[in-house]
Amino acid sequence: xxxxxxxxxxxxxxxxxxxxxxxxxxxxxxxxxxxxxxxxxxxxxxxxxxxxxxxxxxxxxxxxxxxxxxxxxxxxxxxxxxxxxxxxxxxxxxxxxxxxxxxxxxxxxxxxxxxxxxxxxxxxxxxxxxxxxxxxxxxxxxxxxxxxxxxxxxxxxxxxxxxxxxxxxxxxxxxxxxxxxxxxxxxxxxxxxxxxxxxxxxxxxxxxxxxxxxxxxxxxxxxxxxxxxxxxxx
Ligand SMILES: Nc1ncnc2c1ncn2[C@@H]1O[C@H](COP(=O)(O)OP(=O)(O)O)[C@@H](O)[C@H]1O
Ligand SMILES: [Mg+2]
Numbered sequence: 621x622x623x624x625x626x627x628x629x630x631x632x633x634x635x636x637x638x639x640x641x642x643x644x645x646x647x648x649x650x651x652x653x654x655x656x657x658x659x660x661x662x663x664x665x666x667x668x669x670x671x672x673x674x675x676x677x678x679x680x681x682x683x684x685x686x687x688x689x690x691x692x693x694x695x696x697x698x699x700x701x702x703x704x705x706x707x708x709x710x711x712x713x714x715x716x717x718x719x720x721x722x723x724x725x726x727x728x729x730x731x732x733x734x735x736x737x738x739x740x741x742x743x744x745x746x747x748x749x750x751x752x753x754x755x756x757x758x759x760x761x762x763x764x765x766x767x768x769x770x771x772x773x774x775x776x777x778x779x780x781x782x783x784x785x786x787x788x789x790x791x792x793x794x795x796x797x798x799x800x801x802x803x804x805x806x807x808x809x810x811x812x813x814x815x816x817x818x819x820x821x822x823x824x825x826x827x828x829x830x831x832x833x834x835x836x837x838x839x840x841x842x843x844x845x846x847x848x849x850x851x852x853x854x
Contacts, residue, residue: 623653623654624651624652624653624654624687625652625653625654625656625688625689625785625786625817626650626651626652626675626686626687626688626786627650627651627685627686627687628648628649628650628651628684628685628686628687629649629684629685630647630648630649630683630684630685631645631647631648631649631650631671631674631681631683631684631685631686631694632645632646632647632681632682632683632684633645633667633670633671633674633679633681633682634682643840644667644670644840645667645670645671645674645681645840646839646840646841647684647841648671648684648840648841648842649842650835650842652786652817652819653817654785654817655812655815655816655817656817656818656819656832656833657808657812657817657818657830657831657832657833658818658819658820658831658832658833658834658835659819659820659821659822659827659828659830659831659833659834659835660672660819660820660821660822660835660836660837661821661822661823661825661828661834661835661836661837662823662836662837662838662843663823663838664823666837666838666839666840667837667839667840668790668821668837669790669821671837672788672790672819672821674686675688675786675788675819676705676709676711676788677693677696677701677704677705677708677709678705678711680694680696680701681694688704688708688785688786689708689785691704706731706734706735706782707735707782707784708784708785708786709784709785709786709788710778710779710780710781710782710784710786710787710788711779711788711789711790712772712775712776712779712787712788712789712790712792712820713775713789713790713792714790714791714792714794714795715795716763716768716771716772716774716775716795717775718763718771718774718775718778719763720762720763720764721762722762722763723759723760723761723762724750724755724758724759724760724761724762724763724766724770724774724777725743725746725747725750725759725760726746727763727774727775727777727778728746728749728750728774728777728778728781729742729743729745729746729781730778731778731781731782732745732746732781732782735782745781746759746777746781747759749777749780749781750774750777752777752780753773753774753776753777753780753807754773754807755770755773755774755777758770767800768795768796768797768800769796769800769803769804772792772793772795772796772800772804773804773807776789776792776804776807776808776811780811780816785817786816786817786818786819787808787811787816787817787818787819788819788820789808789818789819789820789821790820790821791820791821791822791823792804792808792820792822793805793822793824793827794822801824801827805827805830808820808830809830818831831848832847832848833845833846833847833848834846834848
């Protein structure tokens with residue numbers, strides 16, 4: 621089995637804007653191996669979120685190919701993509717994106733409904749995941765009864781619940797104070813140490829320090845790609 625979880629060749633993403641075309645990603649080549657811990661950095665507007673949305677199958681490229689876990693997702697239909705997203709991707713957003721009137725337990729269990737698990741299995745697994753993210757005593761709380769850091773822990777739990785191939789997080793600490801940011805990054809470190817592939821976006825150097833590989837984007841291309849320590853590549 622290939623060690624590559626992501627294989628991207630010459631990805632282009634253009635957006636029509638009136639009569640013009642905005643060229644946001646201008647030919648990205650990228651391989652990410654199973655078990656890597658990657659941080660994307662780069663100036664605002666350089667294309668980080670556009671690339672993350674493509675990696676997370678929330679969007680499809682204008683050109684190029686994307687092989688995720690051995691499957692070519694660049695030419696899939698919307699319903700095929702929805703299934704891949706549910707099975708293969710755990711996405712964490714800057715603004716948490718939880719259902720507001722729903723408990724932590726049910727927010728975490730939600731992706732398992734689409735995956736077809738029984739109610740009993742969903743409850744068991746969601747409880748396990750909430751314990752793992754340190755919220756065993758907050759399962760019945762709704763988002764407005766939780767702090768920002770706790771909300772992001774719920775969102776991380778939801779991302780993990782279906783045991784995805786990759787965990788993607790677009791500025792996951794962007795709405796958190798520095799102490800809470802460290803706690804959330806320690807959680808991502810644990811998730812990575814447990815064998816997961818973690819890919820995040822940040823504009824803070826001390827957050828990027830947690831990753832083992834830092835990829836800098838500028839103006840829609842990869843400017844640099846640096847592995848900081850030994851990461852097995854084959
Ligand atoms: N749907 C869209 N339509 C037009 N332009 C877009 C769209 N999405 C993003 N862009 C443009 O693409 C560029 C990169 O955006 P983004 O990927 O959000 O950057 P980053 O996350 O690095 O700050 C920006 O100039 C933005 O205005
Ligand atoms: Mg962004």
